[in-house]
Amino acid sequence: MSSYKVLIAEDEGLIAHDLASRLETLGHVVVDTAATAEEAIEAAARAEVVLMDIRLDGPKDGIDAAREIRARYHVPVIFLTAHADRRTLERAKLTEPYGYIVKPMAPAALQTTLEIAMYKHAMERKLEERESWLRTTLRSVADAVVVTDVSGQTVLANEAAEKLLGCPRGEFDKIEIPKLLPGDPVALAILRDAPVPLEAEIRGQSLEGSAAPVKASGTTVGCVITLRNVTEQRWREQQVRQAQKMEAAEKLAAAVASQFTSLLGIVRQESQRLLTRFSTSSGVRQSLESIQQAVLEAQEVNSRLAGLGAREVGRPEPVSINRILRRMRKMLDSIASGRVRITIHPEPAAARVFADPDQMEQMILNVAGALCRNAPDDCDLRLATDNVDGSLRLSISCTGVAAIDVAENLEINLASSIATSVGGMVKVENADGMVTADIILPTWHEPEAVPTADAPPRTLLLIESRDSVRTQLHNFFENAGYNMMEAADTEEALALLELHAHSPETGPVEATPGDEIDLVIGDSASTRRIDQVPVLLTDQPAAHALSQSELLERVRSRLAHNLTFSASAK
Secondary structure (H helix, E strand, C coil), rough: CCCCCCEEECCCCCHHHHHHHHHHCCEEEEEEEEEEHHHHHHHHHHCEEEECCCEEEEECCHHHHHHHHHHHCCCCEEECCCCCCHHHHHHHHHHCEEEEEEECCCCCHHHHHHHHHHHHHHHHHHHHHHHHHHHHHHHHCCCCEEEEEEEEEEEEEEEHHHHHCCCCCCCCHHHHHHHHHHCCCCHHHHHHCCCCCEEEEECEEEEEEEEEEEEEEEEEEEEEEEECCHHHHHHHHHHHHHHHHHHHHHHHHHHHHHHHHHCCCCHHHHHHHHCCCCCCCHHHHHHHHHHHHHHHHHHHHHHHHHHEEEECCCCCCCEHHHHHHHHHHHHHHHHHHCEEEEECCCCCCCEEEEHHHHHHHHHHHHHHHHHHHHHCCCCEEEEEEECCCCCEEEEEEEECCCCCCCCCHHHHHHHHHHHHHHEEEEEEECCCCEEEEEEEEECCCCCHHHCCCCCCCEEEEEEEECCHHHHHHHHHHHHHEEEEEEEEEEHHHHHHHHHHHCCCCCCCCCCCCCCCCCCCEEEEEHHHHCCCCCCCEEECCCCCCCCCHHHHHHHHHHHHHHHHHHHHCC
């Protein structure tokens, strides 16, 4: 039979004394007795279970005390009362008690109620722990997860789902699955009694996932829907296909240009030879001169064709797209030919990108040119920059443009190829009589200067047998400004300590200044033979697994303590 620490909250001294005697006879420990709600709340921190009389002296009764004890300490409360009226019972139920004993109690009732209450409390703690695991798992999943009942009404959703589906945070009940997802996947999954695949377009995003029925006791109670955003993946696939087409087009252009170069050379040479046979007044000579002029123009066109087959190697540098747009204003006006009104809306705080300026200019020119050539007279071409999710977005939109077939448009494909080469993408949307081309480019950030400190950084020796944990902590503490040494076991740690040992007379042996080890971090087993330097144990208390942030705070506290102690010793 288990023994529990019991708090008795009873304002009648004789009853409290009798209860204490009974509990001690049964092998339990009475930690205290309380006559008021305030005393019971204060003493409950030391108890595992509370026997609470509903009627207590003072402004608060036992129900008030039970409510606060449950909220503050999560300690189970069993009510004792001689008043079993309906109103009292209904009010007591709101505190979710673990038992209800009506005085005078039967001899066996006390032990039975205690055992049942503690068992129920243990089960609730396990359930809370499992729910905590599930909630954390649900939060950490990158995919959107939505749980519905059999009618499709949302009962639970993680933050990824709320963000993906455009629901206000914490208001998952506003996610209307039957309206959002085509084909009523909840009903279909329940009908098939098996997971069904999903595909949907929501808020301009391409989504994929599945819907799976949930069963309890052989009955379907709902459905779990998982969704992931595959918009970028699909665009990447399209970019690959376009790149393959562009590679084929470049090879073809290079081959055609090479052949045309030879043919144009022959035409130019033969026309030049024939010119020597005719006088300046001859009509034939004028025709030959026209042929030569046409050859020169054809050579210029052919050189541009050859340029498609020989992609130039860019010289990337941090560039401002806003500055490029300002520089290109006259060039953009020339391709508009007065038919299209061009406006530029630069975001003042637009980030820079790391790319070749000439290639960026060519990319913008290709997209703007494609839209202008497909635009009717007297329409608007708008170019705007802004920052979106860590990237720079250049939106080029034009009203009145017929839908553009991205796969077949050479200029868009060339621009997409340039954007892909710097890790970006081009996304074209045709909607409501407007074509919008979004050029997404990764932003460039100037490297941060490493701050210098007056005092050299402290040096830590980490003892950890697990490679992945050791690497993670090494990187974490280095980023926090510490010099790090590491060892996989005690022997390796002792060797490092010997190598970096020092004395007041000679200083560090075989160590540069600042390499002196200030603190050893490890568990009790790995540090038991280390007494040369201070040690911080990672397994105290043993029941608590430290996070790296908690460990950092302990390291800082221990080093500060060592420094203060050393200063006071001097």
